Amino acid sequence: MRIHRPLAEACLPLLDSVFDRNEVLDRVMGQAFRENRKWGKRDRHFVAESVWEVVRWKRVFSFLADTEDPAGWLAAFWQQSGYECPEWWQWEGATLEEMAERRAALGEQPRAVRESYPDWLDTRAEEEIGDSWSSIASALNRKAPVFLRVNRAESGRAEVREWLNEQGVGCSEVAEAPDALKLDDSLPRALFQDPRFEIQDGGSQLIAPFLDIQPGMRVIDACAGAGGKTLHLASLMQGKGEIVALDVSQRRLDELWRRAKRAGLRNLKVEKWSDMGLSKWTGWADRVLIDAPCSGLGTIRRQPDLKWRLDEKGLGKVIRVQRRLLDHYPELLRAGGSFVYATCSVLPSENETQIGNLLERDGRWETEASRAVHPGEHDFDGFFMARLRAR
Numbered sequence: 143m144r145i146h147r148p149l150a151e152a153c154l155p156l157l158d159s160v161f162d163r164n165e166v167l168d169r170v171m172g173q174a175f176r177e178n179r180k181w182g183k184r185d186r187h188f189v190a191e192s193v194w195e196v197v198r199w200k201r202v203f204s205f206l207a208d209t210e211d212p213a214g215w216l217a218a219f220w221q222q223s224g225y226e227c228p229e230w231w232q233w234e235g236a237t238l239e240e241m242a243e244r245r246a247a248l249g250e251q252p253r254a255v256r257e258s259y260p261d262w263l264d265t266r267a268e269e270e271i272g273d274s275w276s277s278i279a280s281a282l283n284r285k286a287p288v289f290l291r292v293n294r295a296e297s298g299r300a301e302v303r304e305w306l307n308e309q310g311v312g313c314s315e316v317a318e319a320p321d322a323l324k325l326d327d328s329l330p331r332a333l334f335q336d337p338r339f340e341i342q343d344g345g346s347q348l349i350a351p352f353l354d355i356q357p358g359m360r361v362i363d364a365c366a367g368a369g370g371k372t373l374h375l376a377s378l379m380q381g382k383g384e385i386v387a388l389d390v391s392q393r394r395l396d397e398l399w400r401r402a403k404r405a406g407l408r409n410l411k412v413e414k415w416s417d418m419g420l421s422k423w424t425g426w427a428d429r430v431l432i433d434a435p436c437s438g439l440g441t442i443r444r445q446p447d448l449k450w451r452l453d454e455k456g457l458g459k460v461i462r463v464q465r466r467l468l469d470h471y472p473e474l475l476r477a478g479g480s481f482v483y484a485t486c487s488v489l490p491s492e493n494e495t496q497i498g499n500l501l502e503r504d505g506r507w508e509t510e511a512s513r514a515v516h517p518g519e520h521d522f523d524g525f526f527m528a529r530l531r532a533r
C-alpha cells in the first residue's frame with residue numbers, strides 16, 4: 143500500500159502532542175479530524191491507525207528502529223503493517239533492512255519492551271499482581287471492541303440489535319451483561335446521539351447492577367463524572383426513587399446534565415462536590431456508588447497514551463484520594479444501606495488493598511461481594527468492584 147506524503151507528515155505533530163506535551167490521544171485525533179475535513183474515510187483510517195499503533199507499541203518500534211525519533215517508529219510500523227515506506231521519508235536510526243533483522247531479537251527483550259510499557263510500571267505491576275501480569279499486560283495491548291448499553295426505558299436489546307443490523311451495523315448480544323450489545327462495525331457518527339443506547343464498555347456495565355438497587359431507592363453516585371453509571375442507575379430504577387450525582391468537576395457535571403436531558407431523566411439532582419455541602423446528605427442514601435478516580439490501567443486498550451502519561455507520583459496521589467473517598471462517602475448511607483467501591487484499574491493497591499485497609503481502620507464495615515473483571519475477559523476492559531455494608 144502506498145503512503146501519501148501529506149498524510150504521513152500529519153502523523154508527526156500528533157505524536158509530538160502525545161509524547162512531548164502529554165496531551166490526550168483521543169482529543170488530539172478528534173482535533174486533527176476537525177481541522178482536516180477534506181480527509182476521506184481511508185485517509186482518516188491511515189492517520190488514526192498509524193498514530194494509535196505507534197503510541198500503543200512505542201517501545202517495540204523504538205527497539206526495532208533503534209531510535210527515539212518518532213519518524214523512525216512510524217517507519218517501523220508501516221514496514222510491519224505492509225505499507226510501502228516511501229523513499230522520501232527520513233528518520234534517524236536503523237534502516238528498513240536492519241529493522242527486519244532486529245525483529246528476530248525482539249523476543250529476547252525484557253517484557254517491558256516486548257509489551258511496550260514504561261519500566262517503572264512493568265516492575266510495579268509485577269510486584270503487585272505477580273505472574274498474571276504477563277497475560278494482563280498483553281491483553282491490554284489488544285484492540286477493544288465497541289459496546290453499547292441499551293437504555294431499557296427507551297427500548298429492548300433485541301429491538302435495538304435488529305434495528306442496528308438494518309442500518310448495516312453488525313452487532314450481537316452479550317451474555318454476561320444483560321443490556322450490552324457488542325458491535326462488529328464502527329458506529330456511524332449520526333447514530334451517536336440516539337437515546338436508545340449509550341456507548342459503554344461491557345465490564346463497566348456490570349458496576350451499576352452490582353449496587354443491587356431496587357426502584358424507589360435513594361441512590362448517591364458520588365463520583366458521577368459525565369454520568370456513564372448515573373444513566374445506567376437511572377435506567378435500572380425505572381424512574382422510581384431519587385438519584386443524587388456528585389463530582390468535583392463542573393465540566394463533567396455539565397456533560398452529565400446534557401446526557402440526562404437526552405435520556406429524559408427526571409428523578410435526578412446534580413451537585414458539585416463540596417466539603418460543606420456533603421453533610422446535608424449524611425445518613426440519607428440506601429446506596430452509594432464510589433466510582434473512584436484511578437490510574438485507568440484497566441482501560442489501556444482504549445487509551446494507550448495513558449501508560450506514558452502515568453507516573454509513580456501520580457499513582458500515589460490517586461491512591462491517597464481513593465482512601466479519602468472511602469473515609470467520607472459511606473457516611474452518606476442510612477443504617478442498613480450499602481455502598482460499592484469501583485475502579486477501572488488492575489492494581490491491587492487501588493482495589494483489594496484499599497478495601498482491606500478500610501476494613502482494618504473502620505470495624506463498622508464488612509464486604510458483601512467483590513469481583514475483579516480481568517482485561518480481555520469476555521472482551522471487556524479491566525474493572526474491580528466491591529460491595530460493603532455495615533455489620
Ligand SMILES: C[S@@+](CC[C@H](N)C(=O)[O-])C[C@H]1O[C@@H](n2cnc3c(N)ncnc32)[C@H](O)[C@@H]1O
Nearest residue numbers: 365366367369370371389390391415433434435
Ligand atoms: C472514574 S471517574 C467517574 C466516571 C463516571 N462515574 C462514569 O461512569 O462516567 C472518577 C470521577 O471522580 C471525580 N472525583 C475526583 N475526586 C472527587 C471527589 N473528592 N468527590 C467526588 N468526585 C471526585 C473525578 O472528577 C471523576 O469524574
